[in-house]
Amino acid sequence: MNARIEDVARExxxxxxxxxxxxxxxxxxxxxxxxxxxxxxxxxxxxxxxSASRLATGRTLAIAVVAPYLDRWxxxxxxSAIEAELQQSGFDALLVGLQQPDEGRxxxxxxxxxxxxxxVVVLTVPLTGVELDGVRKLGLPAVFVGAAVAGxxxxxxxxxxxxxxxxxxxxxxxxTRIAYVGGDPQQPLSFxxxxxxxxxxxxxxxxxxxxxxxxxxxxxHFTASGGLxxxxxxxxxxxxxxxxxxxxxxxxxxxxxxxxRAGLGIPADLSVVGVDGHEIGELVGLxxxxxPVAEQGALAxxxxxxxxxxxxxxxxxxxVLPVHLAVRDSTAPVRD
Amino acid sequence: MNARIEDVARExxxxxxxxxxxxxxxxxxxxxxxxxxxxxxxxxxxxxxxSASRLATGRTLAIAVVAPYLDRWxxxxxxSAIEAELQQSGFDALLVGLQQPDEGRxxxxxxxxxxxxxxVVVLTVPLTGVELDGVRKLGLPAVFVGAAVAGxxxxxxxxxxxxxxxxxxxxxxxxTRIAYVGGDPQQPLSFxxxxxxxxxxxxxxxxxxxxxxxxxxxxxHFTASGGLxxxxxxxxxxxxxxxxxxxxxxxxxxxxxxxxRAGLGIPADLSVVGVDGHEIGELVGLxxxxxPVAEQGALAxxxxxxxxxxxxxxxxxxxVLPVHLAVRDSTAPVRD
DNA sequence: ATGAAAGCGCTAACAA
DNA sequence: TTGTTAGCGCTTTCAT
Numbered sequence: 001m002n003a004r005i006e007d008v009a010r011e012x013x014x015x016x017x018x019x020x021x022x023x024x025x026x027x028x029x030x031x032x033x034x035x036x037x038x039x040x041x042x043x044x045x046x047x048x049x050x051s052a053s054r055l056a057t058g059r060t061l062a063i064a065v066v067a068p069y070l071d072r073w074x075x076x077x078x079x080s081a082i083e084a085e086l087q088q089s090g091f092d093a094l095l096v097g098l099q100q101p102d103e104g105r106x107x108x109x110x111x112x113x114x115x116x117x118x119x120v121v122v123l124t125v126p127l128t129g130v131e132l133d134g135v136r137k138l139g140l141p142a143v144f145v146g147a148a149v150a151g152x153x154x155x156x157x158x159x160x161x162x163x164x165x166x167x168x169x170x171x172x173x174x175x176t177r178i179a180y181v182g183g184d185p186q187q188p189l190s191f192x193x194x195x196x197x198x199x200x201x202x203x204x205x206x207x208x209x210x211x212x213x214x215x216x217x218x219x220x221h222f223t224a225s226g227g228l229x230x231x232x233x234x235x236x237x238x239x240x241x242x243x244x245x246x247x248x249x250x251x252x253x254x255x256x257x258x259x260x261r262a263g264l265g266i267p268a269d270l271s272v273v274g275v276d277g278h279e280i281g282e283l284v285g286l287x288x289x290x291x292p293v294a295e296q297g298a299l300a301x302x303x304x305x306x307x308x309x310x311x312x313x314x315x316x317x318x319x320v321l322p323v324h325l326a327v328r329d330s331t332a333p334v335r336d
Numbered sequence: 337m338n339a340r341i342e343d344v345a346r347e348x349x350x351x352x353x354x355x356x357x358x359x360x361x362x363x364x365x366x367x368x369x370x371x372x373x374x375x376x377x378x379x380x381x382x383x384x385x386x387s388a389s390r391l392a393t394g395r396t397l398a399i400a401v402v403a404p405y406l407d408r409w410x411x412x413x414x415x416s417a418i419e420a421e422l423q424q425s426g427f428d429a430l431l432v433g434l435q436q437p438d439e440g441r442x443x444x445x446x447x448x449x450x451x452x453x454x455x456v457v458v459l460t461v462p463l464t465g466v467e468l469d470g471v472r473k474l475g476l477p478a479v480f481v482g483a484a485v486a487g488x489x490x491x492x493x494x495x496x497x498x499x500x501x502x503x504x505x506x507x508x509x510x511x512t513r514i515a516y517v518g519g520d521p522q523q524p525l526s527f528x529x530x531x532x533x534x535x536x537x538x539x540x541x542x543x544x545x546x547x548x549x550x551x552x553x554x555x556x557h558f559t560a561s562g563g564l565x566x567x568x569x570x571x572x573x574x575x576x577x578x579x580x581x582x583x584x585x586x587x588x589x590x591x592x593x594x595x596x597r598a599g600l601g602i603p604a605d606l607s608v609v610g611v612d613g614h615e616i617g618e619l620v621g622l623x624x625x626x627x628p629v630a631e632q633g634a635l636a637x638x639x640x641x642x643x644x645x646x647x648x649x650x651x652x653x654x655x656v657l658p659v660h661l662a663v664r665d666s667t668a669p670v671r672d
Numbered sequence: 673a674t675g676a677a678a679g680c681g682c683t684a685a686c687a688a
Numbered sequence: 689t690t691g692t693t694a695g696c697g698c699t700t701t702c703a704t
Contacts, residue, residue, distance in 0.1 A: 001357070033690085049680085055387040055390075055681080056681080056695080057682085057684090070415055076411075076412035079434065080406035093431040095401075095430075096429075114383045115386055116386045173698075223613070366673060388696070389681085390698090677690100677700100678702100684696105686691105686694100
């Protein structure tokens, strides 16, 4: 059906080895031959068979991108950046989603990636110990985005700092009744983002001499609708908070909606801080701890590629990217 | 390094052919042998080399997912659904993004997919004629999401209906000064969604005896910030509209923000309708023409897979999914 | 039901 | 600089 290397070789009057070299830009090929081969290949519409060269070289020129969700803002941004970076280097992006209709995350068997990719980028997935081990056992360069994992590279932000920035901002505005909306603490996490953010909030509160009531520690499942529910609960308390730290902008949107639906105002009745730097947050004036999402993805991709080229120590690179607080209209001094 | 089929064969005391058959569940293998082989393979941690079987069979068990953007809501939703569907059938999802730093879409050479995938899903990309031809020439089952393309399958919604529903809703509320915020009419489109929506709006307006001024035909680039700009322009008109049809919810968010920032109210001063069914739209009470995004993606994936199994005519399947108007709080009767 | 052996299309020594 | 040739690991007739 399609032209094979042999066809090109015959037409160009050279051997297949020469065609292979010429087309891949390897040295020791005369410019003349290279030109001829290129021309013939072009004319025949020859495309190297990925399968064949994979088998012959053992390299797949593909990287797996593992993500728990593909339809949430953070992951969509990151995946987009990763894909762009990989494509630019001629690598395929093999998408591996871990979501499931019924919410429970399916088991992820890293073994299935064996022989299918040259490297792995794992996005903020709370992996079990077994799964982590599986990733390590692949013996491929792997970089985790969102948490430092032993035995692999990582790119992340400092989630303690994230929570600290948000919480201190509210404290400085005079708030003392500050709640936190985060993920589900039940999930067996190996990843630290959610718990670190919660810990950061709690630590700052305590070091300010405040012990938040248990009810101020709310669950928003990192979704807007989860945030809505959490917000409603917080507002229904006898002593509702005057400020809320949300571990993601999407949850913050939910909280803001709860406030509005309760006939209350932001920041008049409740100051809200989010985390992420979601595009829509800018529009609605959400104060947020902005993290470089696309950059984390792009960097992660570049790190796997570098490791593949041997440019990087495969398992000791841990990068922490900076975050910053973007103060907008959803936070204001507490009113008496 | 890793166990090969030969290792399994030796350990199990059978030939490689038998191992191959046994593991793939082919007939003509005694249950006993099958069990032995399975056990040995398990013990050795044997995983079939995708590259080798690809080369041997010519099938890649991979599908390309081509999208102009991966970081926008619609595409993230669709890709997520497609990936889930493919994974369930044991197919790899090969992500091909067409975005580019400088906005101009890079040339897409479908030829590069040759031998790398068994089928293609193309998401609402305005492909040039050459590119479309390229996709057809691949000779692979292809399904387009978002537009009916000759010579390939498609899944989409009726964009004329979409615009009609939105526009008629506003007309019924008594609005006559109804603007439209859509994409950039300059882009060389082979895809119809944006222009159909605009056409639908215009047609309904005219058949109501209204000729909207040119300034009511605004460009929002299908982004929230684009919507913000468009909204600002519309509000600055001497005779601003009382209702706006936005071709996407994200643009609607932008318009809503423009209204709020102008110190005006929704729907008091401006009724806004969006298109998509974005999660956040529900939260902020955006009236919207809801389309089944994930369903379109999932269906598209199933269609390629079906075609691959020979269950479907490869080039004549055109599905149009229904949409519906979700009336929420962003639209109200025009006030005098 | 199972085995032997010839590819699948390319790459990489090794020769020339 | 170029050619020869032996794999890469699996699948698939064709035998048995």
